[in-house]
Amino acid sequence: METILNNGVGKTRSFLELFTLESAKVEIPKIQRDYAQGRESAFEIRKTFLKTIKKHLDENNPLNLDFVYGSIEHQKFIPIDGQQRLTTLFLLHWYMAWSSDELDHFKNLLLSGNTSNFTYDTRVSSREFCDNLLTKEINRSEEISISQTLKNQYWYYLNWKNDPTIVGMLNTLDSIEHIFSEDESKYYELLKRQNPSLITFQYIELKDFGLSDQLYIKMNSRGKPLTEFENLKANIERVFEENDHENHGDQTQWFTSKIDGVWVDYFWEFVNSDPTLLDSSIVNFIRAATIGLYASASKGHEETLRDLLNSTKTFNYYLLEKSGLARFESLKEVFQQLDRLIQFNMSNTKTSLKGYLIDLDSLVSDVLNQKISYPNRVIFYALLKYLTNYDDYSGLLDWMRVIRNLAENHRIDSQETMTASIRRVDSLLQYGADISDYLAKAELKDLTGFSTYQGNEEIFKASLMVQNPQWRQIIERNENHPYLQGHIGFLFKFSGVNISFDESAEIRFHNYNWSEIEILFNDYSTKFFKLFHDAGLKPMDGFLFERALLTQGDYLLRKGRNFSFLIDNERDISWKRLLRDSKNKILKSLMDRIDISGIHESLEEMINDFNDQDWRYYFIKFAKILAQTGRNKFIRTRWDNKNDILLLEKTQTNGTHREYYSYAILCELERLGYQVSYQSAASDQYYKSIDSINDLEINIRFDPDEEFDRYRIDFEGKVTHPKSHDEVIAFVKKGLI
Numbered sequence: 001m002e003t004i005l006n007n008g009v010g011k012t013r014s015f016l017e018l019f020t021l022e023s024a025k026v027e028i029p030k031i032q033r034d035y036a037q038g039r040e041s042a043f044e045i046r047k048t049f050l051k052t053i054k055k056h057l058d059e060n061n062p063l064n065l066d067f068v069y070g071s072i073e074h075q076k077f078i079p080i081d082g083q084q085r086l087t088t089l090f091l092l093h094w095y096m097a098w099s100s101d102e103l104d105h106f107k108n109l110l111l112s113g114n115t116s117n118f119t120y121d122t123r124v125s126s127r128e129f130c131d132n133l134l135t136k137e138i139n140r141s142e143e144i145s146i147s148q149t150l151k152n153q154y155w156y157y158l159n160w161k162n163d164p165t166i167v168g169m170l171n172t173l174d175s176i177e178h179i180f181s182e183d184e185s186k187y188y189e190l191l192k193r194q195n196p197s198l199i200t201f202q203y204i205e206l207k208d209f210g211l212s213d214q215l216y217i218k219m220n221s222r223g224k225p226l227t228e229f230e231n232l233k234a235n236i237e238r239v240f241e242e243n244d245h246e247n248h249g250d251q252t253q254w255f256t257s258k259i260d261g262v263w264v265d266y267f268w269e270f271v272n273s274d275p276t277l278l279d280s281s282i283v284n285f286i287r288a289a290t291i292g293l294y295a296s297a298s299k300g301h302e303e304t305l306r307d308l309l310n311s312t313k314t315f316n317y318y319l320l321e322k323s324g325l326a327r328f329e330s331l332k333e334v335f336q337q338l339d340r341l342i343q344f345n346m347s348n349t350k351t352s353l354k355g356y357l358i359d360l361d362s363l364v365s366d367v368l369n370q371k372i373s374y375p376n377r378v379i380f381y382a383l384l385k386y387l388t389n390y391d392d393y394s395g396l397l398d399w400m401r402v403i404r405n406l407a408e409n410h411r412i413d414s415q416e417t418m419t420a421s422i423r424r425v426d427s428l429l430q431y432g433a434d435i436s437d438y439l440a441k442a443e444l445k446d447l448t449g450f451s452t453y454q455g456n457e458e459i460f461k462a463s464l465m466v467q468n469p470q471w472r473q474i475i476e477r478n479e480n481h482p483y484l485q486g487h488i489g490f491l492f493k494f495s496g497v498n499i500s501f502d503e504s505a506e507i508r509f510h511n512y513n514w515s516e517i518e519i520l521f522n523d524y525s526t527k528f529f530k531l532f533h534d535a536g537l538k539p540m541d542g543f544l545f546e547r548a549l550l551t552q553g554d555y556l557l558r559k560g561r562n563f564s565f566l567i568d569n570e571r572d573i574s575w576k577r578l579l580r581d582s583k584n585k586i587l588k589s590l591m592d593r594i595d596i597s598g599i600h601e602s603l604e605e606m607i608n609d610f611n612d613q614d615w616r617y618y619f620i621k622f623a624k625i626l627a628q629t630g631r632n633k634f635i636r637t638r639w640d641n642k643n644d645i646l647l648l649e650k651t652q653t654n655g656t657h658r659e660y661y662s663y664a665i666l667c668e669l670e671r672l673g674y675q676v677s678y679q680s681a682a683s684d685q686y687y688k689s690i691d692s693i694n695d696l697e698i699n700i701r702f703d704p705d706e707e708f709d710r711y712r713i714d715f716e717g718k719v720t721h722p723k724s725h726d727e728v729i730a731f732v733k734k735g736l737i
């Protein structure tokens with residue numbers, strides 16, 4: 001069976017030629033699944049397939065739909081692969097014949113007595129539906145869809161709505177009606193055309209094999225990914241062959257020898273010797289390379305790029321055609337990228353990339369598993385473009401350092417931002433071998449498509465390295481901190497260097513004593529490295545760092561209606577975000593007070609010395625309060641009352657939350673040895689309060705809306721209104737001891 005598939009390329013046939021030249025009667029067997037291409041969930045696949053056919057018909061450009069193979073039993077062709085395409089072609093031909101008054105021609109080829117030569121053996125209802133399409137008179141109505149027209153026929157049974165094949169056929173007919181709505185009458189003539197036929201497939205008859213369950217299972221054990229890859233490979237090979245024929249080239253030999261040789265060997269290393277993953281890995285690489293090329297094009301359609309990026313959509317030749325990249329020049333570039341990547345994989349420079357926080361094996365693995373992030377797509381694209389445009393690797397590391405810095409410190413979180421960044425990579429590529437020299441003379445507008453903040457920093461650092469080459473080692477050492485990934489502008493600012501300048505200004509390096517700057521820079525760098533590790537802030541018991549930092553000022557960052565004490569990884573409320581915010585001067589103030597030989601002691605001293613009686617006080621004094629702010633360390637304050645502070649476990653007040661000042665009373669009382677119970681709430685309409693102390697019922701809450709009475713105590717039927725935290729504590733001591 002393998003020999004038949006591998007050696008027999010089949011006969012090129014159109015749908016109509018299957019019935020004229022092959023004298024076939026096509027019967028979809030019971031063992032096959034229902035007509036899946038007609039399902040609602042397959043709308044995008046169906047639409048892409050039909051639009052591809054329409055495009056080729058409109059342009060008189062032949063299209064081959066890959067292999068259709070099966071066996072002959074009792075003078076019937078039983079398809080093993082191709083059922084979905086054949087059914088769609090049957091419906092397309094029927095609709096075009098029906099809509100252009102050519103149905104008699106179609107019937108002469110497809111009808112034997114009152115039985116359709118294209119039929120389903122899965123259900124009686126499916127067979128009857130196919131027969132009725134060819135034997136019943138169906139009048140057209142311009143006011144309703146084709147599916148509704150058919151449902152209105154006297155012969156259409158209501159229970160057919162339970163036949164998934166019929167439902168799928170109706171869906172496909174509606175799609176055909178919609179997609180081919182303009183000038184329908186011409187398409188049947190185009191579908192009938194021969195020598196050459198416009199829409200064809202490779203027809204393979206599996207001689208000497210009957211259709212048995214064993215055969216079907218064995219054929220399909222080859223797996224869906226393998227079939228997709230074989231189809232894609234065959235179409236790409238045909239593009240190479242057509243180019244060689246037109247230009248007397250030999251590119252096909254290059255492609256076929258590589259894809260069955262060194263390229264497969266390369267991917268084999270990533271699939272852990274699992275052959276079922278091999279072909280999908282190759283397809284996913286082609287997909288990733290195609291995404292880069294499509295995004296870099298000056299004109300692209302958002303829908304097509306969305307389809308390319310959507311890992312749930314099958315990447316096949318139809319999608320490749322939809323992208324406009326099913327051309328020899330584009331396909332050759334894709335495989336040149338692969339070829340150069342494999343060559344680079346064997347070089348020492350590959351290992352050096354890890355020093356710049358770029359692990360090539362991990363990057364490629366993410367590509368092959370379709371788990372690659374938007375920033376890494378930009379980085380991967382920049383690597384492939386460099387490899388295919390430069391013969392040596394002398395400038396590669398600096399190129400990748402700059403691209404990493406720009407990509408990792410820009411909000412690339414959508415296909416639009418990814419596209420803008422990829423196009424900027426294209427404009428920078430011509431300077432790739434000497435990127436720092438170029439950036440030293442560049443302006444901010446030259447880095448549009450990346451963060452203005454980071455672009456400004458890259459221009460500054462490049463200028464500094466050109467002016468003072470000894471700074472390159474210092475810059476790269478700090479850039480390569482895994483949490484910073486290129487963003488070190490704050491260290492220069494802390495050291496007294498202004499790295500901001502407008503597009504026309506020049507950095508006047510002579511204004512600084514760079515020996516003194518280096519001492520300051522290294523001091524701040526050392527302290528940062530002591531405080532932050534690869535993933536973010538180094539863990540400290542009792543939120544020691546956050547509380548000490550708060551003594552230096554309000555460093556909280558806003559997200560929506562909430563404010564955060566910051567976490568390691570989040571777009572808006574991370575420590576990394578603080579480093580570029582104007583509030584980073586608060587971090588500098590803390591670092592200035594830190595003794596590197598005793599960091600924890602320095603932080604504790606700041607906390608102990610803090611006595612300002614503002615909203616920060618209890619956050620600083622009681623570590624337990626910060627523990628109530630959930631994963632995002634969120635609090636919420638009211639814009640018109642800074643004393644209205646809620647401690648959020650989640651992001652909304654419909655999640656469990658507590659009130660800040662009453663919870664501070666709990667912390668103080670627990671410190672004094674009391675057993676305290678607190679009632680939290682899941683609505684901002686309910687009070688949050690202490691409800692018992694030492695098992696005695698008492699209600700203590702804070703009322704931020706009351707102009708004079710700030711606290712409210714309800715104990716033994718009496719209500720009092722202390723005006724301060726200390727008065728509440730004094731009341732408890734007096735009343736409960």
